[in-house]
Amino acid sequence: MDDNDPLREGLVKGLLSFLGVIAAFKFLPRVLSFTLRRFVFGLLAEVIMVVLAGLLTEKIAKKLTGRDPSPDAFGP
Numbered sequence: 001m002d003d004n005d006p007l008r009e010g011l012v013k014g015l016l017s018f019l020g021v022i023a024a025f026k027f028l029p030r031v032l033s034f035t036l037r038r039f040v041f042g043l044l045a046e047v048i049m050v051v052l053a054g055l056l057t058e059k060i061a062k063k064l065t066g067r068d069p070s071p072d073a074f075g076p
């Protein structure tokens with residue numbers, strides 16, 4: 001048989017496609033859950049860092065100027 005036999009080439013492509021679909025069904029849920037977990041953790045960490053940076057900036061501004069940069073509307 002010739003190495004460039006269309007029948008053999010078609011069978012190999014079909015077998016590899018079939019195995020690829022099985023691998024995708026097997027590994028896709030794990031990959032999606034891992035990716036989602038990393039995304040959620042990264043997003044949560046970023047939000048926490050932004051809030052902390054804002055609070056620390058407010059405290060530093062308060063110490064440097066000696067006054068409250070955000071006066072309370074209901075306070076004395």
